Amino acid sequence: MTTVPVEPGAELVPRRSPAAAARVAFGALLLRDLVVLRKTLKEFIPRTLLQPFLLVFVFTYVFPKIGQGVGGASGESEFSTILVAGVVALAIMFQGIQTVALPMVNEFGFTREIEDRVLAPLPIAMVAIQKAVWGSLASLLSALLVFPIAAVVPATPVHLDVSWPVLLTLTPLCCYMCGALGLFFGTRFDPRTVPLLFGIIVIPITFLGAIYYPWQALEPIRWLQILVLANPLVYMCEGFRAALTDSPHMSLWVVYPVLVAFSVLFTWQGIKGFTRRVVS
Amino acid sequence: MGPAVREWEPPVTDEVIRTEGLTKVYPGDIRAVDGLDLSVGRGEIFGLLGPNGAGKTTTAGMLTTRVVPTSGTACVGGIDVVAHPVAAKQVIGVVPQTNTLDRSLSVYENLYFHGRFFGMSARTAKAQAQRRLEQFRLSDRAAQPVMALSGGMAQRLMVARAIMHRPATVFLDEPTAGLDPQSRLALWEVLGELHREGQTILLTTHYMEEADALCDRLAIIDHGRLLALGTPEELKASTGADTIVTVQTRPDDLDRLTQVLGREVPGAQQALRVDPHVVVQVRGADRIVPQVFAAAERAGIDITDVSVAEPSLETVFINLTGKDLRE
Numbered sequence: 095m096t097t098v099p100v101e102p103g104a105e106l107v108p109r110r111s112p113a114a115a116a117r118v119a120f121g122a123l124l125l126r127d128l129v130v131l132r133k134t135l136k137e138f139i140p141r142t143l144l145q146p147f148l149l150v151f152v153f154t155y156v157f158p159k160i161g162q163g164v165g166g167a168s169g170e171s172e173f174s175t176i177l178v179a180g181v182v183a184l185a186i187m188f189q190g191i192q193t194v195a196l197p198m199v200n201e202f203g204f205t206r207e208i209e210d211r212v213l214a215p216l217p218i219a220m221v222a223i224q225k226a227v228w229g230s231l232a233s234l235l236s237a238l239l240v241f242p243i244a245a246v247v248p249a250t251p252v253h254l255d256v257s258w259p260v261l262l263t264l265t266p267l268c269c270y271m272c273g274a275l276g277l278f279f280g281t282r283f284d285p286r287t288v289p290l291l292f293g294i295i296v297i298p299i300t301f302l303g304a305i306y307y308p309w310q311a312l313e314p315i316r317w318l319q320i321l322v323l324a325n326p327l328v329y330m331c332e333g334f335r336a337a338l339t340d341s342p343h344m345s346l347w348v349v350y351p352v353l354v355a356f357s358v359l360f361t362w363q364g365i366k367g368f369t370r371r372v373v374s
Numbered sequence: 375m376g377p378a379v380r381e382w383e384p385p386v387t388d389e390v391i392r393t394e395g396l397t398k399v400y401p402g403d404i405r406a407v408d409g410l411d412l413s414v415g416r417g418e419i420f421g422l423l424g425p426n427g428a429g430k431t432t433t434a435g436m437l438t439t440r441v442v443p444t445s446g447t448a449c450v451g452g453i454d455v456v457a458h459p460v461a462a463k464q465v466i467g468v469v470p471q472t473n474t475l476d477r478s479l480s481v482y483e484n485l486y487f488h489g490r491f492f493g494m495s496a497r498t499a500k501a502q503a504q505r506r507l508e509q510f511r512l513s514d515r516a517a518q519p520v521m522a523l524s525g526g527m528a529q530r531l532m533v534a535r536a537i538m539h540r541p542a543t544v545f546l547d548e549p550t551a552g553l554d555p556q557s558r559l560a561l562w563e564v565l566g567e568l569h570r571e572g573q574t575i576l577l578t579t580h581y582m583e584e585a586d587a588l589c590d591r592l593a594i595i596d597h598g599r600l601l602a603l604g605t606p607e608e609l610k611a612s613t614g615a616d617t618i619v620t621v622q623t624r625p626d627d628l629d630r631l632t633q634v635l636g637r638e639v640p641g642a643q644q645a646l647r648v649d650p651h652v653v654v655q656v657r658g659a660d661r662i663v664p665q666v667f668a669a670a671e672r673a674g675i676d677i678t679d680v681s682v683a684e685p686s687l688e689t690v691f692i693n694l695t696g697k698d699l700r701e
Contacts (some may be wrong), residue, residue: 118462214492215461374440
């Protein structure tokens, strides 16, 4: 690509159409985030790997080794298989929240950096969506980092049965939904209330997210089985169970539409919250 | 990508900023800006002067797409900023009141990415960023994190960033508030330099010295309304006075002293109580200080301090509102 750098004069009229300017600015904002990620890779990698590693290590390596295997002696291998999907889904969700929501809370809060970002020549809704898209890319990266851990660390064999069409469609969908979730949380919390985000929202989501058990297994506790349907992580875990293993899982006819619906909901509410924070 | 093609043609005009009946009412019927009509020409430094809470920042916010007007219109370069915010954002640069530099990036990267956001190629953004760093004497800081900059340097970097994409107009909101005197002078120099390059600038300030020193024209506003408009010289001449005497006495005597001086000092056009002083505006009087003392003496009032000065924008503001700009 050859470009002629023009010494631009004071622009009394816009150089580009709004659509073209917005497209270019969107790409440049992603580039900026990529550069920041490259600078902070030393923090990104341990932050992404440690929690999934400990989860897999304790549940599927330590427990079987010390004779406290989850799922009984015969079920240990099955449990490792169930947990693979959960660990990948959890890594995606954590990354979405950490990449989008936490910096955004600061940028809205004391640094006010967001004020400059919204002056870039693109619609404010697109500044918000850019953050969700960036969150989904970071989530994808963390899924790629975490998957080998979940497959290799367990002391008992993990039975993978990969359905590529499901994996290749479900992964981007889950990653985007978590980016949008991060956007939604980022606009609803401030530096004072952000500890609550983890204390009362992320922890219940993860404990009741069908990470450690298939959703169907909750059958004996019917009320809980219904209650957790409000948790987006349930559909992610069930979807990854379908994509990666032959374990029983929720019907994909339910998983896909619900994940799409959550994506739309979080994007819509995220844009709404974002706009309210930057325009008066 | 070939040479820039203008796919979108707004009207060409030499009037860079125009507002008509611009009004912002916040919930609770707070009229932050009330029917403001402004026009700023190409290459002007235009000032919005007024006390804190006068509506200056809200006005700048409406012109820069951040505040949605309740009624009226705001145009930059002939583009209606409410109807076409993305087109408008391409032709404006903003230096906000607070430091909004990107803390995750270095000094150089702040400029480079700003250029990229505004559609510069990597090569142009790099060249322009380096040029601006030199112009603003920040080259030796290029690789540092922005957190390492002093207040004055951070402010210069924000100005450099705002003009990176060569906007039709730059908005500076209280650019020197909180800066030490030396940094303030350095920033005035930078703005003067930009002015000589033909950059249109709108700045808000509550420092009358700043408005006087920098602005070609200014609007004095209070309670969201335009009170006066003109060059600093026109505004000062409008007071009709050539000497301003500021007199201090015991608080109890302020009212009486105001009456006495207004009545008895030769050439006094008016005397106003502006706590904790009495301000007398005089035209064509000699030996004014003895006259003031004599008048006070006759009324049996003790004077503790007297100072004499030429009319300033402060005088204009006091005449318009009956209060001090610093209040």
